[in-house]
Amino acid sequence: MGRPRRRAVRLYADRGYDHDCYRRKVRDRGVVPLIAQRGTGHGSGLGTHRWVVERTFAWLHGFRRLRIRWERRADIHEAFLKLACCLITHRRLESFC
Numbered sequence: 001m002g003r004p005r006r007r008a009v010r011l012y013a014d015r016g017y018d019h020d021c022y023r024r025k026v027r028d029r030g031v032v033p034l035i036a037q038r039g040t041g042h043g044s045g046l047g048t049h050r051w052v053v054e055r056t057f058a059w060l061h062g063f064r065r066l067r068i069r070w071e072r073r074a075d076i077h078e079a080f081l082k083l084a085c086c087l088i089t090h091r092r093l094e095s096f097c
């Protein structure tokens with residue numbers, strides 16, 4: 001079902017994963033680790049890829065109903081999550097028109 005899975009080419013990670021064992025495990029799987037090193041200044045370029053995800057989480061937290069999960073049922077919470085994603089997409093597309 002669906003398209004076949006593809007293996008990741010690169011793995012981006014922050015300084016919390018800066019350890020040789022993690023780098024070795026990722027390389028063993030044929031993936032290039034791009035892990036920020038501790039003690040180096042910011043500006044390594046890692047933030048340009050991670051900021052997209054963090055920004056999206058911030059947009060979702062803009063909806064009070066999703067900030068704290070009040071719904072007991074998972075299907076209702078998922079419906080609110082999908083509705084929020086639709087509204088975010090609509091707002092982003094509206095800026096292009």
